[in-house]
Amino acid sequence: MSTQNDGVVDRIGTFGRQAVSGWTRERFVLLSLLGLLLVSFAPPFQVFLFTEFLIIALFAVAFNLLYGYTGLLSFGHAMFYAGGAYGLAIVMRDYQQPIADVVGTGLAPLATLVVGGLVGLLLVLVLAIPVGYLSVRLEEIYFALITLAFGMLFFVLLEQNPYGLTNGTDGIFVVLGFVEVGGTEFRLGDRRLYYYLTAAVVVASIYAVWRIVNSPFGTICKALRESPDRAAALGVNVTVHRWMTFVVSALFVGVAGVLIAGFASVATPNMSHWSTSAIPVVATVIGGATFFVGPIVGAFIYLYVRWGISRFPALEDQWQLFFGIMLIVVVLYFKQGAAGGLFMGRDWLLDVHAAYQRDGVGAAAAFVRESIGATFRRAMARLTSTGRDDGGVDR
16 A cells, blocks of 8 residues: 555656656646636636637747747738638638538537638638748848738738628627537537637647647757758758748647637737737747747736736726836846746745755855845846847747
8 A cells, every 4th residue: 555655656746847847748737737727716707818818828839939949020920810710700600501501500510610710720821831931031120021011911901801701890700609419508609618628729739839849840940040051051941941830830820810719709800910910029028939938928927917907997098108118128137038037036946945955044045145136236237238148048
């Protein structure tokens, strides 16, 4: 009995160490369990807000595959966000009855959601291949500008309502109906049910991105970010690899677009506007582009700070001012973002603990005083110099 208990304790200890040590499968499992626990006790509005956070987090993580890992800043990714949303919306509007004739009325809403999601991703693929092919041949600001131009072109196209497909500025409503399985009926758009669906898709998608960035493909992405010329000298086809990364990034953004259409119950041209493309940029900069978890942390801060501001009507109209100040502080003092700050805090606490273990409370207190003083001196030095930061590391 004792041996069995020791084995269980050892396995739990191994699980905990692997979850803490990095972005392992154990950490994904732990986060999934935490999400399930949260939704079991959270009030309905917080479930609603957390669902939106998950979608924005996936949007930002997919965007960062291109920006943080390949070094290409796109201002047109909202085009793929809207592409996924409109693919689902058009199928839900025009093909629900033909699908019901095939699978039956009870399963029709669920089958239409699945088919609409696949059509949305197909539409994103059709958009991303030519746009990426033309865009990745340009560098830096020219790449950002051409993606911005394609995004705004798609925005205008959606507003013009070609062939009556997009319903102009009004957009298309997405109504998730009732599903009946084995005599049990449930509403597909129920907040908690949609949260479970979103959480499953987002966790699986982020895990897929994590596997990509930790594969040989991801290593080449980082090499292109650091020095395209050196990567080319090693035999990497820079243009083709950037193109592939662009398409993969767009597809995961399309997944977020499909989810947001069901969440918001509508697909509108504003989803393709440049201001929507700015959301993952802001989230990634705040969270830290050089950390895999950075865009997720940034999306959390972005959404919950906005929610906090919205609780004060006098401040609601000035929410951009708060984000402007936050961006200035991050760019000047936290170039590794909030995720970098969290890792630095963890390392600092480990150092304090090591000092305590070595020489007791006095040594720990001396270390705290010395480190705070050094941080203050570095901050003052930055105010009076133009020194450059090293830009951080990948984790």
